[in-house]
Amino acid sequence: MEFNNSIPIYLQIIDSIKKDIVVGKLKTGQKMPSVRELAAILKVNPNTIQRAYQELDREKITFTKRGMGTYVTEEKKTINSLMQEISKKIILDFVEGMNKLGFSNKELINTLKEYL
Amino acid sequence: MEQILKATQLSKYFYQKKALNKVDINIEKGNIYGILGPNGGGKSTFLKIAAGLLKPSQGEITIDNEKPGVYTKSIVSYLPENNYLYRWMKIKDALNFFKDLYNDFDFEKARESIKFMELEEGEKVTSLSKGMMGRLKLTLALSRKAKLYLLDEPLNGIDPISREKIITSILDSYSEKASILICSHLIYYIEKLLDYVFFLSEGRIILSGNAEELRNKRGMSIDKLFQEVF
Numbered sequence: 001m002e003f004n005n006s007i008p009i010y011l012q013i014i015d016s017i018k019k020d021i022v023v024g025k026l027k028t029g030q031k032m033p034s035v036r037e038l039a040a041i042l043k044v045n046p047n048t049i050q051r052a053y054q055e056l057d058r059e060k061i062t063f064t065k066r067g068m069g070t071y072v073t074e075e076k077k078t079i080n081s082l083m084q085e086i087s088k089k090i091i092l093d094f095v096e097g098m099n100k101l102g103f104s105n106k107e108l109i110n111t112l113k114e115y116l
Numbered sequence: 117m118e119q120i121l122k123a124t125q126l127s128k129y130f131y132q133k134k135a136l137n138k139v140d141i142n143i144e145k146g147n148i149y150g151i152l153g154p155n156g157g158g159k160s161t162f163l164k165i166a167a168g169l170l171k172p173s174q175g176e177i178t179i180d181n182e183k184p185g186v187y188t189k190s191i192v193s194y195l196p197e198n199n200y201l202y203r204w205m206k207i208k209d210a211l212n213f214f215k216d217l218y219n220d221f222d223f224e225k226a227r228e229s230i231k232f233m234e235l236e237e238g239e240k241v242t243s244l245s246k247g248m249m250g251r252l253k254l255t256l257a258l259s260r261k262a263k264l265y266l267l268d269e270p271l272n273g274i275d276p277i278s279r280e281k282i283i284t285s286i287l288d289s290y291s292e293k294a295s296i297l298i299c300s301h302l303i304y305y306i307e308k309l310l311d312y313v314f315f316l317s318e319g320r321i322i323l324s325g326n327a328e329e330l331r332n333k334r335g336m337s338i339d340k341l342f343q344e345v346f
Contacts, residue, residue: 005307005337008328039290043283044308045148046290048328 001042009044013052018061021072022083032062032070117144120264120295121166126175127319128161135161137319138175143264146292148309150327151299152342153316159299160197162316163266166297167194180263190219193262195253197269201241207252208237214256226259233281247278254282258289265289265296271305279305307338315345 003012020026032038035053039046053070056062060078064070073079098108121143128136136158143149151159164170165177168184179188201210207230214221230237233251235244244252254270270286271279286309290296300306307313307327315323323345327338334341 003308005304005339006331006335008331009308010328039287040284042308043280043287045311046287047147047311048308051328 003044010048010052010055013038013042013044013049014055017052017056018082018086021061021079022086026072028072028076028079029074030072032072034069117146119143120145121177121179121297123162123166123177124175126162126165126177127173128158128165128170129173134319136165136172139316139319139321141314141321143295143297145263145295147311148286148290148296148298150303150306150310150313150338151297151316152301152303152313152338154301154346157316158319159316160268163194163268163297163299166264166266167192167196169194191263193218193257193260193265195257195265195267195270197272199241199249199253201252203242205241206237207235207239207241210241210252210256211237214259218260220261222259222261226255229255229259229285232285246273247275250274251278251281254285258285263294265294267296267298269300269302270298271300271302283309303339303342304337310338313338315342317346 001016003009017026017032026032032053033041035046035049038049042049053062053064057064057070060075061073061082062070063073095105095108098111099105103111119142121141123139123141126136126139126141127134139158139162141151141162151162153159161170165172166179166184168189177184180191182188201213205213211223211226211230214226215223227237230252233248233255235248235252235255241249241252250270250273254267257265257267267286270282274282283305286296286298298306298309310327313324313327313330314321323341330338330341336344
């Protein structure tokens with residue numbers, strides 16, 4: 001995984017895990033790698049991974065069983081809303097980018113159609 | 117959080133030159149710290165004082181609540197920048213040398229690490245390339261079960277493959293019970309390892325903080341921030 005070092009790394013790890021869950025690379029109920037394992041894979045500070053895991057737990061995207069590890073949620077609802085959150089972000093980024101280029105909303109819809 | 121190192125208003129003069137000028141540095145257990153700065157900024161001087169090799173001119177430093185001395189040397193593992201191994205030594209001799217010198221040296225871990233680093237125990241230390249030497253020195257320093265690791269420029273002059281191995285092995289030795297302090301001017305390669313950074317220039321700390329918070333607040337990498345500050 002390539003990081004953009006100008007954005008907090010734990011946020012990038014959270015985003016990447018969320019994407020992996022939505023596309024099914026990480027399955028519901030699946031055990032996540034341990035903090036140390038992921039730190040070794042990504043070559044980042046274990047405390048950074050810990051922070052990302054805590055945040056994912058707080059958002060109920062994962063849950064931690066004491067002494068057992070961290071698992072992906074089994075709640076379909078959570079995963080659906082995660083999907084919406086991510087797609088919303090992609091669309092907003094697209095719209096903002098096109099607006100910045102000077103496309104009106106109507107123009108950008110027409111341009112988009114050409115590619116569909 | 118428990119503190120392992122505390123430096124208060126620490127100064128070091130070499131005749132008229134102030135190598136360190138009223139430096140405050142606190143290091144807590146279970147974190148990785150970076151002292152970053154240009155050459156001649158005082159990084160190595162700070163590490164040498166912490167390692168008990170230099171005496172401060174003014175101010176105080178304690179490690180695990182004691183002044184640098186016999187006790188602190190037993191819990192601090194210091195990786196110096198220069199070569200300190202005897203010319204006649206083979207890698208095997210260097211391992212035995214460390215085993216004799218330090219009670220906390222984990223001989224088996226060191227042998228495993230030598231293999232991971234793709235070194236041969238029968239090789240003479242004088243025949244090693246700079247990258248191999250860097251890998252060997254790091255192995256020796258990290259194979260001690262220390263409470264505090266002081267690493268002086270572990271990546272300086274190191275090729276990309278050795279660099280990866282060194283970073284992996286630093287992460288491998290990280291534990292919640294120990295702290296690691298890395299001095300470097302090669303920030304790009306180590307910034308993902310660091311919890312906290314201190315920018316040291318002309319003997320003074322000019323900026324310090326949690327690495328993630330600095331990224332968040334300034335909207336740039338630690339490397340970029342460093343270039344901006346200096």
